[in-house]
Amino acid sequence: MIDPYQILDLDPNQTTDEIVRKAYMDAIRRYPPDREPEKFEQIRFAYDQIKQERDRMNLRLFGLNRKQSILEILPDSDERPRVGAEKWLAMIEEEAKRKEITNPYARNKHESTKR
């Protein structure tokens, strides 16, 4: 995740210096550096991008102020990407309809189960 607003759970259209600072302090209380170093680093990065009005303006105009290439910030590739429960449930429903699942209490168990 690289969107500073997402990381700090802020609405980009309703942000002031004070709101950002408060969100940052809340976040580092939940993820202190000694317990969650990676998350803390993300939070710190996010804060640096939007802590002042000028920073937020620069983010809006010029994008992220980052030194890493896009490859370095893309989500890790070791895991297979997750697509959401909705798609899986839709696939299960489709396949279940296509497959003939027998009703063990049907009078004639060899009957078709087509609607």
Place this chain on the structure above:
Amino acid sequence: MSSKKNKKNTLRISEPVTAGHIQETLKRENAQKALDQAKQFIKDHPGAEAELLLAQAYQLRIRQLHESGLVQDAKNLIDIAKNKCPKHKSLFDAIQDETFHFPLSRQDLSQIAKRLHATNCEEITKIHLLEILKIGLSNPALLIECPDWPSHSAMKQEASIILDAFEAVAGTFSEGQRKQRMERLAQVSRRSPLAHWCFFIRALDAYHRADDVTARALLARIPDHTALAAAKTVLSDKMDQQLVPTSLSSRSTRELWKSLTPESPRAQWRDLAKAIHSRQRRSIREKTERILQAQWISSPLWAREVVRSIIRVMEEEDIHDKQVEDLLQKNLVRHFGEMGSLFHELDSIIFHGIDFPDMAVEDLETFVENWKDHLSDKEQAALLARAALFAREDERSYANPFPFFFSRQAPNHAESIRLYKKACHLDPLSEYFHPLVALMREEKRKSTEIEKILEKWKKASPNDCTPLIISFEEAESRGAFHKSMKFLEEAERIDPLNPNVRDARQRLVWQMIQKHLQQIKYHLVEKDRKQLNGFDLPPIKRTLFNGIDRVLALLRHELDPGPGESDPVFSSILMHHLRNHLQLKMGSHLDQTVPLVDLDSGTKLETYYNFRDLLLSFDEVPVLPTAWFNRFPDWIRNADSLSTELLLRIARTILINGIPAVVVAATARGLKDDGPKLPEFLYYRALALWRESPVHELTVDKCLRAVITLCRKKGEYDLERRVMESYTSFRKKMFDFDVFGGESHREPIELSEREITQIIQRERQRTEPKSKSKSKKPKRLLEVINALRDELNIARKEPSPSKKVSPNQPEREEIPLEERTDDPQPLLW
């Protein structure tokens, strides 16, 4: 049924119907006739027997409808029958069990819920219903949403736990949240009809973590006769990397199947980057389209970063494709609305400007003009400031075989100043005043012009003491001490603890002291000294100002009061510097009482360089006898121990007009240590050799290349960047006239291990500059040939005896013209 048939039946039933008739009809399985007869019978003879016969008739009819495939009609009739024959519900429940189709619909779940939670629900019925639920449920959400299922029911809670865990595993949740939700799966009972969902969710998680062994083991525990078993097949196929099954019914289902396993973001990016580098336009378009539709682009900012990166790579490859640009623009418009077009145009200008900054200047200004209705004043100012930065950029150095045809103009500072002024006008509270003023001072603009800008800055930021400090420096540089004092006092009023303000005060006091010493107004010097009483000065500055007391004593011809708080070495150097710099009348008294020390040890050398750095912070340089400076190389060579830090400080003086001989001596010691700073020492050695006259191009070239190679091996990228800049500048100066860009664009920069070792060994042995031992008017051709022979390790050719240079010639004759006399001159090092 047709009305004629109904009429026929009605005619036949005009005979009185008996129970026997109905039973006979039931035996013959004529359901519709049996039902009509039963309805007639119950009208004529209401009672338990009639009700039973009606129920049996309904049962037969329902069964026949179901067998004909009219499932919905059958289900509807079940409801009617239950109402008509409430005492025989159990008959209809049994039929209902037979009529369930899988996967279960919402209506089915409602029916199951009502029956399960009915007060007279028998145990066997419950077992049947739970089994049907286990087999037929394809989505836990249906159970959760079913209004007939009580919210306190254990099964609904289990379904909720399962759905939460499923969403966490299948979606982009944080690791912590996923773990938390999966832990709750332990609350689902093993005997629950939903228990097999837990296996699937865990299998899906293992699949996403690429742990196929665990995934398969868990999938094997899902019963094959359930609706969920369908997912088993899909997941197994994905792990086996099967292609889309041809048995899938529709295109949309096939697309859905494919979308379950998208490519990883990095794989997608690599594919696209590869296509761009290979310059295959069709492939670029396809892959761009695919990446822009990726699921992992979860916010507009992500989309923008991806688009920016694509624009950047395409600019680097100099590929311009209208279709791809349209795709990118449309994507941004989708995320940002009209602003998407703005962002697309802006990113294109900026990335194009990396290689063509002069074009970016013009394009950015036009862009601001065209989009000013969509940009605030601050944003316009930020863009103009960006344009000003482009205007300041140095000529880009890249592998260009035709430098004459594609070289750009030198940095356009005038344009940069104009743009900064515009930016400051739009956003007076911005930080653009600072670079504007700095640039104007660098360009030596008129002081009145600079003052106007400083006034505007002060007006816009009355609480900022920076413009006052700059005004102070400007006035001080013109010698207008009273004016500078006013600015300083105003700055001290605003921010007395500001370090820049305090430094300015110390600097002013130093200037005043020197002025009053020259004017022989010693009482004013004492007064100036007292200004700093109570100041928390760093030790070196305290030593400096305390040393003034001793200077005063000597000037007043008092007996030598001793060094006092001052370091005697520091004190000696200070006094001789002041005498020479200010032309003070101390005469031989100074040389007798406080002779200029020899810097024959590490401590003394360090003291001198501290003094030097301090004076540089006041924009001054030490003014001491040339002959004394000339002994530096010997002191450096013979000093007992010199820290690496001190040697580097001495070597770095080459960056600001340092004397090559001193740097060569310092780097010789540094190279011998063979420590981690070796590349840096070699770099400064190369710069020192470059400063010589004539320049030994090959030696300098090899040294710089050796440093670059070492930096790359050691991962010292900051130093590498600096050295590359020097190397590029060096090649440009040396081969400026070579149309084809010289060797630098053909041979690789890096040297072999063997070559680097040879260079280091040679440079270690060199303790003085190459030019030192040469005669005043060298034979250039012979020098060049001998230099080449040195490089190639061939024996030197000695000059003819009549022209031999005597090694014993007096030092004076060898000293370059500018260093010939003993008169002290400010050597800028």
